[in-house]
Amino acid sequence: MLVVNRFRAGADPASLRADLELVHGLLAGKPGYVAGWIGRNLDDPDLWTLTTRWENVGAYRRALSSYELKLQMPVLMRAIDEPSAYEVVEPNAVLNVAEPRVT
Template structure:
């Protein structure tokens, strides 16, 4: 399952956001079911960032969010409020 949380980050806050994003990924990484994570920035709109993580399932992701709530709290004002959990329906390039 794929989780995508997008943020609108003013340029003046980008360095602090990067540090906080790394902290969130490290917090999520310590949770059961975590597969991988990344923090990405739009090449077309530099104020748009995405915290992307992959999980063994939606239940793992939802429990990890509860565990990471304190790490995520300072960035919540920058978060775009939209659905963040996506179920894989087709994946290319993985070994069977």
């Protein structure tokens, strides 16, 4: 699973970068983390991303619910409000089906 969070740096890009580096480091230490990076848009330097890969959605959600990450929620709450979780599409893979999970 792939998570792409986008952020606007605003008046203090150095602060956003430091906060994203801290959050990325915390996420990287959590079970189920596969890879990740921080990026900045080439055409719009005010636009940044925190991109991570996870073994599954459960691992990502557990990582976000950890105490250390909850302390860093102010930066994560600055993310642009849009869907951020994606499934990785590989050749011939069966894709997730959107359906109610309650019986």
